[in-house]
Amino acid sequence: MTIKFASEYKKRFHMSNIYTIYFAPLEGITLAPFRNVHQEFFPGISKYFTPFLVANQTLHFKNGEKRDIVKENNTAKNLIPQILSNKAEEFIWAVREIASYGYQEININLGCPSPTVTARGKGAGFLRDLQSLDAFLEKAFEALENTGVALSAKTRIGMDEKADIGELIAIYNRYPFKEIIVHPRIGRELYRGTPDREAFDRFIKECRHPLCYNGDINGPSEMKALFQDYPTLPAVMCGRGLIRDPAMAREALGGAPLTKEEAKRYVRALEDAYAQIYPDSRHIVSKMKEIWFYMADLCPESEKIQKKMKKSRTLPEFQNAEDEMFSFFKEEN
Numbered sequence: 001m002t003i004k005f006a007s008e009y010k011k012r013f014h015m016s017n018i019y020t021i022y023f024a025p026l027e028g029i030t031l032a033p034f035r036n037v038h039q040e041f042f043p044g045i046s047k048y049f050t051p052f053l054v055a056n057q058t059l060h061f062k063n064g065e066k067r068d069i070v071k072e073n074n075t076a077k078n079l080i081p082q083i084l085s086n087k088a089e090e091f092i093w094a095v096r097e098i099a100s101y102g103y104q105e106i107n108i109n110l111g112c113p114s115p116t117v118t119a120r121g122k123g124a125g126f127l128r129d130l131q132s133l134d135a136f137l138e139k140a141f142e143a144l145e146n147t148g149v150a151l152s153a154k155t156r157i158g159m160d161e162k163a164d165i166g167e168l169i170a171i172y173n174r175y176p177f178k179e180i181i182v183h184p185r186i187g188r189e190l191y192r193g194t195p196d197r198e199a200f201d202r203f204i205k206e207c208r209h210p211l212c213y214n215g216d217i218n219g220p221s222e223m224k225a226l227f228q229d230y231p232t233l234p235a236v237m238c239g240r241g242l243i244r245d246p247a248m249a250r251e252a253l254g255g256a257p258l259t260k261e262e263a264k265r266y267v268r269a270l271e272d273a274y275a276q277i278y279p280d281s282r283h284i285v286s287k288m289k290e291i292w293f294y295m296a297d298l299c300p301e302s303e304k305i306q307k308k309m310k311k312s313r314t315l316p317e318f319q320n321a322e323d324e325m326f327s328f329f330k331e332e333n
């Protein structure tokens, strides 16, 4: 039986808790084949987000960007496309274009810390200038008012330094966002340092929109602790933790931890899915290396094989290394 939705899943497994868990977007990794296979193997994720699509003056998405979001390539339910932009006209075009593919909810990226993005005043870089952000949102919400598309934001809490959190929240409060996902770090930190829970507390107290917490939730116990700290928090978003252990959400919802056999089938299914879009199997190898960068954590003391894996060029060579990796796989991580 295929179970598609978290609520069905919880009912099926008699789960009492009601965590709502989103899969974070990771550029280059959480693409359509990955999302589709993940949902098939590990239902229980309430929303998947696409890596950002760039809205720019060409008013065109790249072929790969479009391919990643069109419905025929996506079986994962509740997929939310994400846009990177700091120009209202370009953003409005992008929202309308994506809506024409059949989406009613779209997310704006206000958190990407990559220097090439932030140097252009996009992603977390947009948080350097809150007045411009406010003006951008005013234009965007006005133009999109009657389109029936709901907008959410995924935000950091500043770029070079912590923004004026009160002002940032006041800006978000001015517009009818569907939800605000907060990754409480500044852009300059990239993925280092500790998420700023004090800043998130301010969001909890002052933001009028439903909130989602994101950042460093790497296991079921951390998730439980987070929901204990914020009992009214509607949702949590996990990225690297879910790539490392694809069954993490299931386990957090009260289900079984990942087994070795399941992990093996999952990895092969990912490779099969990538084979549908990459005729050259070297691309499959390079995609799988990115995933194993996180998953290798499930195989303690496998450093030697990890090196072998990194050096593998062909798919058979790589799959050989994978088989060896699995002999180090530790269940119930």
Ligand SMILES: Cc1cc2nc3c(=O)[nH]c(=O)nc-3n(C[C@H](O)[C@H](O)[C@H](O)COP(=O)(O)O)c2cc1C
Residues within 6 Å of the ligand: 024, 025, 026, 027, 028, 050, 051, 052, 082, 109, 111, 112, 154, 183, 191, 214, 215, 216, 217, 237, 238, 239, 240, 241
């Ligand atoms: C390789 C990589 C690519 C990412 N790409 C995106 C992206 O396209 N859009 C986005 O909003 N966040 C992106 N992020 C940030 C993640 O969505 C998430 O906010 C971050 O990893 C913190 O959550 P985590 O600790 O659960 O992984 C990326 C992160 C990484 C490591």
